[in-house]
Amino acid sequence: MTRAMNRVVITGAGTINALGASVPATLEAMREGRCGIGELEFQDVDRLAIKIGGQVKGYDAETRFNRQQLALYDRFTQFTLIAAREALAQSGLVFSGDLAATSGVILGNSGGGMTTLDANYRTVYEDGKNRVHPFVVPKLMNNAAASHVSMEFNLKGPSFTVATACASSNHAMAQAFNMVRSGMSKAMVTGGSESMLCFGGVKAWEGLRVMSKDACRPFSANRNGMVQGEGAAIFVFEDYEHAKARGADILAEVAGFAMSSDASDIVMPSKQGAARAISGALRDAGINADQVGYINAHGTGTAANDKTECAAVADVFGAHADQLMISSTKAMHGHLIGGTGAVELLACIMALRDGVIAPTIGYEEADPECALDVVPNEAREAKVDYVLSNAFAFGGLNAVLALKRA
Amino acid sequence: MSIKEQVITIIAEQAVLEPSDVSEDSTLEDLGIDSLGLVESIFAIEEAFDISVPFNANEPEQSDFDISSVASIIKGIEQLVAEQKK
Known part of the structure; x- marks a missing residue:
């Protein structure tokens, strides 16, 4: 088993999602149990x-980006950059020299x-045109957001995009954590984003017949069924000693993680696969099960998922x-698929830092197959020392993060 | 082909059986059709009859569309064709 070498802390957070265009706005909505799902x-x-x-909603890309940028930034890249700007500003880090080369x-x-x-x-098939904008490929490639973040903040170290469906962000943050824990980087920018809310995107999901027409009620x-969301959340993961030396505000510590694959079914989840990721995260963090006060659920x-x-x-x-x-905060912000674990990490930080547990809204009827304290409908004040964030993807790819109060 | 014969053909194809091996009293489980196979069969039925089948995989028993046996599926499709093809 890997032994922790360096401690890893979170020194910046940013987001834009259906609940708000910043971390404070999003956490306020989570505290109030507000629903961001609508028409x-x-x-x-x-x-x-x-x-x-x-x-x-109420998003005007042209006030955020200029014409040249918009020609290159898909909506998921725009959301990523907005969240990254907030996270980097909070961290106070500026990347140059050796720090830039390894981050x-x-x-x-x-x-x-x-x-x-x-x-x-739509342009080529429906409108029958034979020409598309020259930047279609660099705009749609799913590493575009990571690349634009690297350019805007001068990040010259290891950079890539992880695609594991609904667990993408948790897998990505686990890799960033490992980079800092192992000493390869002093700081990493990580998180995730998604924007599939368009006709083709939702039509494809409809086909599986797992979507709800009225609400997400975990x-x-x-x-x-599930309800889709969109947006991004971005974090700065930093070496603890590095953060302490410069007097950075520490939001939480990343204590460990684990990943597993079900190796069983392309859509149906497995209890064993999920359990192995959860218990693995506890082991990696070096904690006992009874030290965990809160889990942000998938x-x-x-x-299928909830039971x-x-x-x-x-x-x-x-x-x-x-x-x-x-x-499950998905009842509020929807399921952001590849970006969901990142937005949900905000609820974990709120639990550790503010002592506020985000609720599962839309909860109406107890289910004997989900007989746990799901914090129904209203946020709760509670002091917790350790939290977990679960993500279990289609394809049976699981990633669970463990966080500790700073 | 009647609606019944067409539905049985679609289900048989999904189950990798001959239509003559699909009896009306069998369940989809008997035929080895899992949840993904069911969703695929419903899609094929919707395409064949140009209808919309109200089925949500999260609450199959609460859906108006009864999938408990091949016979119940045929009956449901006959109703939907009658309603939606007026």
């Missing part, structure tokens, strides 16, 4: 059966520039499963 607004939405989502950016993303694909397929007996609101996840938590935590709190 989708985009071309051809009337041809969809699923018409709701956690869409970023990089590792992001999670699943769909790449899906709104760019959608718009350009763990509630009357849940009827909690998609599908029949499997609760069974895995019950297996790993035994009697302590009834003591800890577990909530």
